[in-house]
Amino acid sequence: MDINAIARIIAQEVVKQLHEEQPPESRRVAHRILVLGHRNPELERRLRAACEPATDILFSGETEPTQNVDRYVVPQLSCNDMAELATGRAAGAMAGEVLNLLLNGKNVEVLEFEYRTYSDSAAGPLYRLYESYVETLAGFGLTAFSVKKPDFVRCWENLVTEKTIVDAEGQGAPVLQVPAAAKVTPLAGEIARELNIEIQRCL
Known part of the structure; x- marks a missing residue:
């Protein structure tokens, strides 16, 4: 057995033991x-x-x-x-x-x-x-009660208008993700700056 195989087995065993030692409550993600x-x-x-x-x-x-x-x-x-x-x-x-x-x-x-x-x-x-x-x-x-606000809102349209920006702001999102080739109207860009909404061209 080579050294890499031994290291892999040891690592798997350590992870398994650490996982078993944690109480179920600490493993939850919800x-x-x-x-x-x-x-x-x-x-x-x-x-x-x-x-x-x-x-x-x-x-x-x-x-x-x-x-x-x-x-x-x-x-x-x-x-x-x-x-x-x-x-x-x-x-x-x-x-x-x-x-x-x-x-x-x-x-x-x-x-x-x-x-x-x-x-x-x-x-x-x-x-x-x-x-x-x-x-x-x-x-x-x-x-x-505070409502969870999204980290971002996605818009799949190729034309981003002021309505798109206002809709994103209404959802409480600080970031609007749009297609890389999307066109942003000048008014939409201005409103996004006023409302502190970042437009990311990443879709």
């Missing part, structure tokens, strides 16, 4: 979201559309204490829970769970703030009070 609420198919669909494809979405009671959770999500934060949490208190079970996470240094994201449904009817000072709670809660680590 992100894990824990929704603080009961399983809801519509809510799960909305979250899947807003997250990376390999994201595990679990609901309260579906995780073990040893499982790693990357993001905690509250489906809706009621006006009462919001007011309580803004003063460092929690009256209900869900608010208590949120407060416990915040006290343990975890960030929690909110899909919907109930107070926003009253934007047309609430008195101005009352509505501004709840907006101030949003700022206070953000300081505690409780913020609005």
